[in-house]
Amino acid sequence: MSQARHPGLKLGHEHDPGSGEVEALVFGFWIFMMSDLLIFGCVFATYVVMLPQVADGPSAAELFHLRGPLIETTLLLASSVTIGFALLETKHRADKRRTTLWLAVTFLLGAGFLFSSTHSLLGHLENGAGPSRSAFLSAYWLLVPLHALHVAIGCLWIAVAAAQVRIRGFDWVTTGGLLRLSIYWHFLDIVWIGILSVVYLGAMI
């Protein structure tokens, strides 16, 4: 029906049979992201409700420091820039090597994020601040690892997408896939900003 196309990505010729399908795929993926956002919404709400439920255990203010989260924020925001470069390369040059290079950089930044995140989670575990300690910590251990799980899945997806670009080149399946991957990756950024604000900055107040 609608003739709207998605700006920012070259989907081949106007009469490319895939362009209509990519439009539906991207639209459907936006709906999926919305439903995923609702999952995070419920988890955020749970976290806020559970904030006072510390059960004599450590509270947010006692537990959290900004150093780790700031490193993680830097890595993740940088990775959003680099996946943007990967898409720009796809759009303007359609150069397999350059696109996969930027995807690789994104992957490394994502892996760095996961490393830092895991490191601080394990630190909490060693300090006796595991999920079983209190309802507040249960909520924390749901929210942050759920986001990290999304990042891990995103890293796997980046690897698969890069392999597909290498093997198949830039047809509508791979470019449509890259477009959805970048939506997903930016989405994780937005959720992380929420975590940074609510969990870590919130604990500083």
Place this chain on the structure above:
Amino acid sequence: MSLTDFIDALTGRMTLEALPFWKMVQNPTPENIVNGAIATGVAAILVLAAIAVLALLTYFRLWRTVWFDWLTTVDHKKIGIMYIVLSFVMMLRGVVEANFMRANQAVGFDGGFLSADHFGELFTTHGTIMIFFVAMPFLSGVINYVLPLQIGARDMSFPVTNAIGLALTASGAMLVMASLLFLPFSIGGWTGYPPFTGKEYSPDVGPNYWIWAVTLSGLGTTLTGINVACTVYKKRCPGMDFWKMPMFVWASVTTAILMIFALPPLTVATAMLALDRYLDFHFFTTDAGGIPMLYANLFWLFGHPEVYILVLPAFGVWSEVFATFSGKTLYAYRTLVWATLSIAVISFLVWVHHFFTMGQSAGMNAVFGIATMLVGVPTGVKIYDWLLTMYRGRVRITTPMVYALGFVMLFVIGGASGILLANPTIDYQVHNSVFLVAHFHNMVIPGTLFGMLGAYSFWFPKAFGFMLDDWWGKLGASLWIVGFMLAFFPLYAVGLLGLPRRSVAYSEAAYTPYTVVAMLGALVVLAALGAMFWQLYVSIRNRDALNVYAGDPWDGRTLEWSISSPPPVYNFAVGPEVFARDAFWEEKRAGHAYQIPDQWEDIELPANSWLAPILFFSSFTLTFGLVWHMWWLVILSLLVVVGALVARSFVIDRERTIPADVVREEHLRWLKAVREAPSAPRELEVAPGNWGRPQSEAGVPE
């Protein structure tokens, strides 16, 4: 590692006690023997039925057909049919369970014949099955089958995702079935409230079954919702703007939006309950700061919109049925659309009415009570619209209309009892009694179930090319209506007298007459199910006489009736273009129906995919492993799931082409059959001799 360690790792927490007869053999008290015999008998029937199906498939050499035509298919029509078959299989179990419960309560004065745990499993599986594995698959199936045809599309937006949605739902159903062989299931009710279902009070694996079955169903439903919404937004045929969509399409897309918004809270709630049980989290526990009420809020944040997910598709069906069998266009179409959308919005603002008695302030209860009563306004508007659709129409009483009339009458009664319950002060008196059980069955059976059975009677000829026998159909519908009234009207009375819901026994002799009548009602419902299966058998036997290949047995109004029955795999030989809301009706009126297209084109369809059956098996083994703590099975299944998804993304050829010549030949053959079919007057609509070519009343002024 010693041998016993190895076996422990292999079997997880499963021991011989999981077998349904074990307790009876180990400790043969009379109670254990009765309950064990029932459980063993049911398990044996399940195993024998499974063996019989496998044997028949092998004997008739149908494995290739099963794999290539059904399991791997991505055709929305076949997926829709499989959803409905799944629903009927599970419905049989749900109704039998209901009969056991009613029988137990009929003799429940000072103790029935079932143990409390067995009764608890029965009401838990009955509720879980009827909501998640009967109603949901049925409506998903009807939407799947009908919606693309009504909007003039060749398939859904995401055919493979569609198949995966079915696969996840079916593996959830299989998990519930597996709990018949490897006990126990949860006894925590279909809502699974913690802390009772937490590991402190339910250390057995029962709640695990419930958690994973519901989670699988929820994920499948989310995928279906996304798919339906996207299909309606992106795949409507030229000319079909929003105000030309058939009412069923409006109902479906509204349902889809509800699915997308309502299922995430359920997924979060069950995931948190699982974390509590498996990894010692403290979301809903009574210690370490857990808040069990949080579960109630999350669950009903899903659960209330879910009620409208169940009923809105049925409202869509009624809109088609009343218009078709009154020979009139739907009365106040736009009002109905706005009413549907209003219900969807209000449905998110009423969830607290499910727990008025659980501690919020009176002011809070008042707000939610008023919001709840508001739902009655758009719903009432709808009822009047359907009545006015019939007004001065030439109403034909067919099987779908028997369901529709039963629905209108009974649903209003159920709605009135709902308005009573919406008042928190009254709710305090009758909550947790069987008055409530009567109320919600009064909404879900006449509302959802009659709607779905009406849809089954209405669209069956479209799907299979022959009519269902009308006499047996009407008998089945009448038995459903009578059985429902006998089974649930007494519960209103005995609920007001004070019988708590989910009672395995009671000590008030005055309850007995009511529970006995309710048991008779349950038997009538069982008979209704029997009549429906017999109707199917009779109809298949007489399928040649009941043939409606020409495709329009009901003098239909919308696009699905403008093609052959059953429709070709590509639905439309040439993509349709519509100019009116009742597109096909207007074509018939203008004399433009059944024209020969000028041009023929190759049609590309999505190719079969093995992804859905693999995900079906692996998500079943994954969750079965989770239930019983068989970690090797969990890891193995996860690897298969991830591997299959990754491998699928590399599959290149995803289309198959149907040559224009084949399309042309099939279509011309059908048009020839249409021209040769004797056209039936409406008086012969349900008799053999309706060949699917009506003497249309489209030319007659309304």
